[in-house]
Amino acid sequence: MLTNEQLQEKLLQLSYEKKQLERFKFLNDLILSGLNAILSSDKHEQIFQKLFAVIHEVINCQHIILLVVDEKQQHLELLRSTNEQLSEIPIPLENLQNLTHSTLNFFNVKGLAWWDDYFAVTFDEVHSVLSHPFHTSQSHYVLLLLSDKRGAFSAQIQELLSSFTSFVANTLTQVETRRLISERDQLLQRQHRIEQSLLQQEKMASLGQLAAGVAHELNNPLGFIYSNLNTLKVYLADLEKVLKASQVPDASSLLKQTGSAIDVNFLLNDGKDLIDESLEGARRARDIINNLRSYSHPDDKKTTQMPLNQLLDSAVKIAKTQIKHNSVLQLTLSEANPSVIVNANQLNQVILNLIINANQAVSEGKGLINITSGQEASHCYFEIIDNGSGIPIEAQTRIFEPFFTTKDVGQGTGLGLSLSKAIIDQHGGQIELKHTGPSGTAFRVTLPVVIA
Missing domain, CATH: 3.30.565.10 (Histidine kinase-like ATPase, C-terminal domain)
Incomplete structure (x- = not known):
């Protein structure tokens, strides 16, 4: 049988455990929402827009600002804000150096130099600011939650935001790594295509030089072959008259005997076919050479x-x-x-x-x-x-x-x-x-x- 003190202690323990479970459930729901926001977005701008919406649902704040550190220029740039009127003037890193190292909870920012210089004009009603830095493999960010109430952010909210942004940073790092791997693969593929293209261009250039040389070397002999065949065709026509004369009745016996021995009709018909086929072959060869020359020099400027x-x-x-x-x-x-x-x-x-x-x-x-x-x-x-x-x-x-x-x-x-x-x-x-x-x-x- 438990005493009243033991019952009260048990109730307090159960109450504490209940709050812890609710806190873990709350954080788990927040992380799941954040994961969904990251995985359902293609660009950083979309990711942070959805993450802002997730934060707004669970933390009571009026505005959210996300700054990114530019190491080369040594300043902070505005990446995104729920207030579109906020100026995008770069802030020297030395003026906000403390914000990039640790989580800071400002109960009242009125009168702070960095606040009055860069944010007070846009957010004149804001009193409390919760600042939290986080890193990914590629970038260094500073997240600012703004409230118009003094001391608006408790230690529990601070702890919750820290856990949530740690998860976001780890997830974004994996996303960025996958993106870098994808970009690397794309660059390698592009490099391979460029190398293949350059190799092909070199082959084409060599082929063009080869084609020009072959065309030049073959053009002259084919020219006189084609010319000689045409001349032979004329000669055969004259010879045809003589051979046909051997077949007339009053031709001499020797001429008739010679014409009969060589089969005049077959010689004439087959001779014509041979010359025509040779001319067709020479014409094809000439066309191939002309194509080669055109292929080697397709840069006639007359347009x-x-x-x-x-x-x-x-x-x-x-x-x-x-x-x-x-x-x-x-x-x-x-x-x-x-x-x-x-x-x-x-x-x-x-x-x-x-x-x-x-x-x-x-x-x-x-x-x-x-x-x-x-x-x-x-x-x-x-x-x-x-x-x-x-x-x-x-x-x-x-x-x-x-x-x-x-x-x-x-x-x-x-x-x-x-x-x-x-x-x-x-x-x-x-x-x-x-x-x-x-x-x-x-x-x-x-x-x-x-x-x-």
Whole structure:
């Protein structure tokens, strides 16, 4: 049986434990609210805005101020305040040095130099200030709670604020660490992309020099081969007259015998085929060399201002003669008809390359190629869309590489798209594979518009 004194002592102990539990529950709720505020925010400004709201809910104060220490400039800067009228003039660190080291509870700030100099004008009704510094891995902060009552902040509130800000500091440090790791990873990825880009540029520069040298070395021999074949074609035509003369009735017996022995008709027909095939091969080689030379030097400075629609219409007229048996061309031009400053020959080459590529991608005799133009703000564009089978996934990232082609041997040099990209880059524009799939492929070329 407990005595009255023992019962009173037990009640006091239970009362104390109850207050402790309530205090821990209160702090736990505060920390959970603070954690939610931090995790639900992307930026520091949003984090502190929500933390201010959490503090307001549990501590009776009129205003909250958050200062951050600028170690380099040796001053305190206003990071955030519940009163937007507070001046953002930097405060010399020496004037508020004591606030950055320990928690201070001012029962009445009236008459304090630092208060009168920087805060009194904005907060003329404030008497009590609770100041608390806290650190994260990246920053040093000073939190000020303001009240219009004297001695508004008790030791319990001071202890509560200290525990809460310690948690906030630790959590923010983890957030900042994760952010730094993320930024580091992004910087490393960016560095890797830049290194790869520089490596690719070096390869392209080397390739350009190689292409220029190869083109120069091959151009002369191919020139006289092409010229000699044309001359031989003329000679064969003259020889044809002599050989056919061996087949007339009054030809000499020796001429007839010779003509019969060499099979004149076969020689003439096969000779023509051989020369035509040789000329076609020489022409292809010449075109490859011209493309190589253009790829090596896509920087012709001769430009002129022209309407985009006119360029498209001109290129389409040329292309129609080459693809009319395989594809139907549909041209839909923008009513705005924007003007661009371009090298007309080079841009025509780009348009023709894209049309020829589209024609080669479609089913024989069933091709449909749509060409549209338009304008968006300071840029204009044209799109070339086909109904072909699309570009394989593994090839999509390489289509602008020199000499890469998905066509059969002899059907393409792999320079069309790479040369087109070099030309469009030179014009300050962009060429991109907009989409591709079983139903077709679309390329978009964007160019700067001439501002009137």
